[in-house]
Amino acid sequence: MYTQSLPIILASKSPRRQELLALMDLDFKVVLKEVDESYPEGLSPAEIAVYIAEKKANAFIDERENSIVITADTIVAYENEILGKPENAEHALEMLTKLSGSRHEVYTGVSLLYAEQVLSFYDITEVYFKTLTQEQIKYYIENYNPYDKAGAYGVQDWIGMVAVERIEGSYTNVMGLPTEKLYSALSAI
Template identity: 75%
Template sequence: MYKQKLPIILASKSPRRQELMKSMNLDFKVVLKDVDESYPEDLLPAEIAIYIAEKKAAAFADISNESIVVTADTIVAYNNEILGKPEDATHATEMLSKLSGTNHQVYTGVSIVHAGKTHSFYDVTEVFFNPLTAEQIEFYITNFNPFDKAGAYGIQDWIGLVAVDKIIGSYTNVMGLPTEKLYKALVAF
């Protein structure tokens, strides 16, 4: 059992990550800082997720002595192409059309920082989509907010209920935070 001794800062504006942290019964506060999320082009998807999570964590070096800081970054990889957050409805349609009837990987990198010590890890989940019609894609984009989600979808949304055939790996990882691994890491940290 994890017994929280220090305050936890979640450095994420993601409502899904905040919801998952609450579900883990962690006492935390959200603190945000703007961080450039660019990365070197030669990195593999898992390396990109960790690289960006560590970049976010580095922005909190000044307060990591008093608290444990948790940062994360989620990316979607389809045929070695990184699908980030869509820029607009057309871009979201392109992404969801690519994912339709295929499988892809969701990677989340996590960094935990306290007193100059950093522990980073990642998780990967294989997601299999059923074929989607143009009408289904349009319905999703019009009625849900795919613009703040890697790959233009949230597994917890309508599309996850109708499009996801199966997953291999962590469901919460696809939501943006591999809670199983985070819990183990906090216990060990």
């Protein structure tokens, strides 16, 4: 059982990450800072996710003394193409059409900033989508909010219930936070 000895700051506006931490029975507060999420060319998907998570953590360098700051970044990779958050409905349609009937990977990089250290790790989950019709994809875009999600979908939404045939790896990683690895990392601090 993890015994929380320091206050936890979750540096994420993601309601899914907030929900997952609450389900882990962690006491935390949300603190947000704007961070440029660009990254250098040539990085692998795992490296990108960790790089951005660490950039987010470094924005909290002054808060590290008396707390643990948790930052994360989730990306979707389809055939070596990074699918970030869609810019508009057309972009979401393009992304979800690519994912339809295929396999893709979800990477989440996580950084824990505390004391004099930054502990970073990532998780990868393979997600298999069944083939969706254009009408189904448009229904999802019109009735759900794909714009704040990497790959234009939330596995916990309607599309996850009807389109995800199977996953290999952590389900919570696809939601944006690999809770199993996070719990182990917090326990090791």
